[in-house]
Amino acid sequence: MSAETKVYEEKMLKTIEVVKANFAAVRAGRANAGVLDRITVDYYGAATPLNQVAAISSPDPRTLMIQPWDGSLLKAIEKAIQTSDLGINPQNDGRVIRLAFPQLTEERRKDLTKQVRKYGEEGKVALRNIRRDAMDEVKKKTKKSELTEDDQKLLEKELQDLTDKHCKDIDALTAAKEQELMAV
Numbered sequence: 001m002s003a004e005t006k007v008y009e010e011k012m013l014k015t016i017e018v019v020k021a022n023f024a025a026v027r028a029g030r031a032n033a034g035v036l037d038r039i040t041v042d043y044y045g046a047a048t049p050l051n052q053v054a055a056i057s058s059p060d061p062r063t064l065m066i067q068p069w070d071g072s073l074l075k076a077i078e079k080a081i082q083t084s085d086l087g088i089n090p091q092n093d094g095r096v097i098r099l100a101f102p103q104l105t106e107e108r109r110k111d112l113t114k115q116v117r118k119y120g121e122e123g124k125v126a127l128r129n130i131r132r133d134a135m136d137e138v139k140k141k142t143k144k145s146e147l148t149e150d151d152q153k154l155l156e157k158e159l160q161d162l163t164d165k166h167c168k169d170i171d172a173l174t175a176a177k178e179q180e181l182m183a184v
Contacts, residue, residue, distance in 0.1 A: 005158045008134040012127050012166045019123035019170055023177045026112055026119075031064045031101050041073060041080045050077065064099040071095070104181075113178050120174035124167050131163040 024034035033056045040047040050056070054068040054077060068077055077097055081090045091098045104112070135156060142152040 002155060002158060004138070004155055005134070005162060008130055008159065009162055011130045012162060015123055015126045015130065016166060016169055016173075018126075019119055019173060022119040022123075023116060023173060026116055026177065026181070031058045031060075031062055031099070033058065033064060035086060036064070036066070036081075039080050039084050039086075041076050043070075043073065043076070050080065053077075062101045062103075064101070066090075066097040066099070067095070068097075109181050112181050116174055116177045116181065120170050123170045127163055127166050127170070131159050134159045 021037070024032070025038055026035075033051070036050050036056060039050045041050055041053055042048075043053050050066070053070065053073055054066045057065050057067070059065055066077060068074055074092055074094070074097065078090045078092050081088070081097070081099070086099075088099050088101065091100070138147065138152055138155045138159070141147045142149065147155070
């Protein structure tokens with residue numbers, strides 16, 4: 001792999017990490033602390049990620065327990081969860097907040113599967129955009145006579161191979177997440 005394509009591969013790998021993070025935020029019927037990664041709490045005037053102000057544990061497969069290090073944050077955490085797109089009502093007992101994840105219905109599973117496919121497709125579009133930018137850069141260098149036409153063809157093939165490989169990776173991740181969602 002040439003130095004020119006190394007930069008673009010790093011961008012593609014970052015795109016795949018974003019897709020993985022999006023998939024982690026989709027709840028699959030069992031408790032997963034990853035669904036709380038996007039929730040922020042107002043902590044002394046600053047929007048702070050929930051996992052930095054509380055301990056998150058899973059006492060059983062369908063429950064998450066959030067125990068703030070500062071007891072005064074209970075109401076703020078409860079409000080942040082209610083206003084998020086989680087769709088779960090938190091139970092506050094004065095010390096900890098419990099999130100009970102209900103069993104997913106067939107219809108909800110199908111909706112989540114569509115959402116996962118959408119995230120996968122967005123990831124592949126991002127990969128193709130990176131490839132397009134790289135191809136444009138290669139063509140500019142060829143026009144300026146910094147690259148020969150043979151080098152251009154070689155780089156374009158490398159970039160296409162990279163894109164194909166990473167698109168297959170996203171397809172595999174999408175299929176695995178869909179299988180996880182549809183498992184009862």
